[in-house]
Amino acid sequence: MNKTDIPQKDIIDAFQFRHACKEFDSTKKLTDTDINFILKTAQLSPSSFGFEPWHFVVVQNKELRELLKPVAWGAPLKLDTASHFILGLTMKAPMTKWDSDYIMHMMKEVKQFPQEVIDMYSNFYKEFQERDFNLDTDKKLFDWASKQNYIALGNMMTAAALQGIDSCPIEGFHEEKAEQLLKDKFDIDTDKYGLSYMVAFGYRKEHPDHPKSRREIGELVTWKK
Template sequence: MSIPNLSQSDIIDAFKYRHATKEFDSTKKLSDEQINFILTTANLSPSSFGFEPWHFVVIQDPALRELLKPVAWGAPLKLDTASHFILGLTMKAPMTKWDAPYINYMMDEIKQFPPDVKEMYTKFYREFQERDFALDTDKKLFDWAAKQTYIALGNMLTAAALVGIDSCPIEGFHQKNAEKLLQEKFDIDTSKYGLSFMVAFGYRKAAPPHPKTRRPLTEIVSWK
């Protein structure tokens, strides 16, 4: 595999071009290849111990998009206009606790650890959860896993921007009501998965209404 050699200025240009797109041009659609490219960057994202505690649901059915509107105040315009609309789900405690069947599956089937490696890895993972990070409640375990799902989100947003595709991350929803809806109407087992974010992809309808504002680098970085 060759060493990446993208120019820094091209990458910074893409970061400046990316903005939280409020309304998309509904006549412009991403191809299957483009959306799979974006999803592949989620798939290739790093995660703690490499356990990938996420799942992404692409909502293309207009009727299902309509159902989301009442629980997602930040989403209606994006639900109406985005080419692709994705729910970012994070695994809950029954999936990610050190002795969960899913963790066993990851080590046996995906990582294909030999028994001695699996035993050692399990010990480290257990110590990390119980001792180092004190993930001793279901809520703490979910929030820890959600941090990782957001890494995948960041990568999807950046990858899209690098190829000129617009996006908007969305947390403007009522988490409890949204999860109830996902359980009842989207066939999602919310005892195992929680909703972390929504994210829309497509092409901007208009230029951003405001120039991008950021604190200066000197304010957000300290050198010692």
């Protein structure tokens, strides 16, 4: 594939355009092509060892969106107005531990590794989890997998912005209550999946009321020459 040639200025303009959109214009909807494009950028996102420890639930059902409101204080206005509303689920320990059925499925069926590569990879992955990263609790494993899911989140929001589509990432929810709801009403196996974030997509109702505020670049970057 050829390298893409988007001018840097256009990309920075998209980063400036992206903001945490508080309210969307509920009359404007993304096309199927738009939302599938955004989801494609999640699919193509990098993940540790390439094990893709994520799942995305696109919540378009109005009743289900209503149910989310009481457990997600950061989301009500977005749930009412966003064109598309996504739950970023991350795999838990039974899925991501080095010897799980899922990891085996990834190596065998998805990556189609030959057996000797599977053996080598398994051993390496085990050492990485147990020795290098000390992922010795379910919580640590989940948080580690979640970190990867946030890469997909960033990519989806940037891709959207490059297309003039607005977004808002949302962590304003009660983790335990939200997961109970996902189990009871969304048919999600919460032994296997946890909720890392929500993200809304649509078109802004109004322009942001304040300019972007960021620290100076010199404050956040250290060069060692």
